[in-house]
Amino acid sequence: MYKVLLSWRYLKSRYIALASIVSVTLGVATLIVVNSVMAGFTVEMHDRLHGILSDIVVRSQNLNGLPDSEWHMEEIRKVAGDDIEAMTVTVSVPAMINFRDNIRGQWITQPINLIGIDATTYSDVSEFEQHLLHPLNRDQMEFLLRENDYGRGRKGKFPVAGWARRRVAAQWEQRNIADQIENGDVTSNDTALITPPPFELVDDSQTPAGLPVLPDSIDKLPELRGLLDNGPSGVGQQGSLPAVPFQTNDIPQLTFDAATEQHTGIVLGISICSLRGRDAQGDLMDYYFALPGDDVKITFPNTGQPPKAVSDSFTIVDFYESEMSEYDSSFAFVPLSKLQNLRGMIAAETGVASVSAIQIKLRAGVDLNMVRDRLQMRFPLQQFGYQIQTWRDMQGPLLSAVQLETTILNILLFLIIAVAGFGILATFFMIVVEKTRDVGILKSLGAPSRGVMSIFLGYGLSLGIAGSLAGLVLGLLFVDQINVVAGWIEKVTGQEVFDPTVYYFSEIPVVVNPLTCMWVVIGAVGIAVFASVLPARKAAKLHPVEALRYE
C-alpha cells in the first residue's frame, strides 16, 4: 500500500521526473513515426516492385528459350501444383525502340525490354492490367487502339490520345505531304523526309465518361484551344486546310492508311516516351514524346545463329504506369504470338512455339522461397540452365538495402530511448539521495528492503508507462496527421518535403503496425524500469541508522 502511495506522491512532487517522462515520450513518438513511415515506404515499394512482376519466374537465358512450354508447365504443376494459382508464358528480349517526338519531329531511340505476353493470361499472374491507363483495358486488356478516354480518371492532365489522335495526326501528315509536294520541297516518293505534324495536346482528364471530346477533323481543332495546356501552340495554318474525308474509304487500299488502321499493338511504360518536370509556374507537368495512337519502330534480335536484328512497326495502344520508374522506363509489352513469329520461335515442322520464361503466381500465403527451392531442385542449373527467381530475388539488393536502413534506423532511435533511460537513472539517483532519510524512516517503521526497492521500481515503472503511453498517443497522432504536418513544413520552408518529380506519390504512405508499437512501448517501459533498478537497489541497501542520521 505504502509503495503505491509513495511512488505516486514522489511522482507528483518531483517535476524533474517530468523531464524523464518527456524524454521517454519523445523517444517513443519518434520510433513510432519513423517505423510507420518506413513501413509505409516499404509496403508501397513492395507493391510497386511486385506490381507487374509475377511471383516466380522460370527463365531461360538461351535466346531460343524453353523449347516446350507445355511440358515445362506440366512439370511445374507436378512440383508445386497445389500452391499455384496461375501460370503464363512470356518471351522477353532486349530491344530498341524508335519513335518520333511528336512536337520536335526528331527520332528518339531508347533501349527497352520487350516482352511478349498473352493478353488474357498475363494479368492472371501479375497486376499488369490494373496499371494500364485506359479504363476499359483495366477490365480486359486488348492490343487494340481505343477511341479516346485514355486520361479519364487519371490524376494529372493527359492529352487526347487513341483513334481521336491518330486520325487527326494522319490528316496532318497527309496535308503536310501535300503542302510540301506542292511547294516542291520533296517529291511524293520521298515521304520519309517529311517533317512531322506539330500536333496539339488536348487535356483529356476532365472528360466526362463516355463522351469523348475529340476533334473529328482538323478544322475543329481551334475550338479546343481553350482546353490546351501542354505543348506549344499550333502553327497558323489550320484555317486554310482543305477538309479531307478520311473516315470513308470506299476503295480498298493496298497501302497502309494510318487514319483507319493500326499496326500490331504495343503497351509501353509511360516513362519510355514521357518526361516529368515543371512548367514555368512550377506546377508539375508531364511532357509526352509519343502517345497512344502513334506508331513506333522496334528492333530486336531473332533466334538465328548468330542472331540478326529484326524490325517492325507497332502502334502504341496504351501506357502502363506502375509508378516504379525502373519498370515504367524499360518494359514494353507486345502480343506473344506476334513476337514469337517475328523472332522465328515457332518450329516449322511441329508448330510448337518456344517461350523464354514461365511466369507463376502462387496462392496467397504460400512461401515463395520454398516453392522456388523446389523448382530449383526439379530443374537443376547444371542440366537446364534456367534462372528461377522470386520477384524479391530480382529486387534483392534494393529490398535488403531498405531492410538494412530500417534496422539501423531502429537501433539508432532505440539509443534515443536509452539516453532517456540514462536520464531516468541520473534523476533517480538524485531522488534516492534526496530521499535517504525517508528510506531510513520507512525502515525504522518496519518496511522491508524489498518494499523500499519496489517504491523506486514502481516509480520507474509509472514514469515509463506514462512516458510511453503519451509517446504512443503523440506518435499515432503525428502519423495520422503526417501529410498535414508535411504541408506546414512546406509552407514554412517553401520546400516540398516529397518532390513528386522524384517520388511518385504526393502523400506520405504510412502503415502503423500494432505489434511494432507494442514492442516499442514494452521496450521503453523496460528501459525505464531497468534504469531505476540501480537507484532502487541503492535505496534498499541503505542502513537505517545511517539513513536516519542523514541531513
Added chain:
Amino acid sequence: MSSAYKLPETKITLGAQQSQFDQAAAPVVMRAAGLMKSYRKGQVEIPVLNGVDFEVSEGEFQAIVGTSGSGKSTLLHLLATLDQPDGGEIFFQGNRIDNLPAKSRDILRNRYIGMVFQFYHLLPELSALENVLMPLMIRYGFTKYMLRRRKNRQRAKELLDKVGLSHRLKHRPRELSGGEMQRVAIARSLIADPQLLLADEPTGNLDRQAGDEIMEIFRDLNREQGLTVVMVTHDDVIAEQADRTIHLVEGRVQTR
C-alpha cells in the same frame, strides 16, 4: 495481534490504581546483557558501547541519560533492532531478538516496538494522517489495507485526537510546528499498539513549553495505558519524570 491489542486496556485500570510503579511485580519486557558496539572511522575502531546491561519491565517509564557521545542513541538503535550489536544479547519478552533475520526484525519494529525521534522523522510528502497510518500501510498489503481502510483511519484519527491534533489531519509536516510534528510522530508510534515505546531525545529539538507538552503525553501514556516507555535524553530535568533513570558514561552504565 488481538492479544496485544487488548493488553493496554486491562492496564488502564491497573495504572489508575497504582500511582507508583512497582518494578518487582511487573514482568520484564526487554532485557539486554553485555552489549558491545563500535564504529569504524577509517582505520580506527571507536568503541561506543562497552558491555551495557539493560532491563525494562512492563509499564515502566525509564530514562537513559548521558552526555552526547556516551552511546545512548546507539543503545536505543540496538534495542529497536535498527542496528545489530557486535557482542551481547537482547531479549524481547524472553526471546532473543538481536540475531533474528532482517524480515523478523522488520516485523518486530512494525508491530511491537514504537519509535519516536528527535527530528520527528515524518515523511514530507504525506499528510499528518497518512504519516500516522504508515506502519499499518507497511503491515498490510494493498487489498488487505483497503478492506480495513475505514477502521484504520478511524484509529489514526482517534490517536491524533488524543495528542490534540484533530484539526491538523490533512496538513503536511512542513505546515506543522515542531511540537505538532512530534505529536504526529507519537501518534504514528502508537498506531500499531506497541508493547514498548522507544524515544530518542523526543524533546531535544523543542522549546521548553512544547517539550513539556510532549512529556505530558508520554507520562499519560505510561500512567493511563501502562505503556512501557524507554526515553533517551541528555536533560536531567526531563529524566527526573521517569520511574527509573540509568546513566550512560563512555559506553557503560553507571547506577546512582
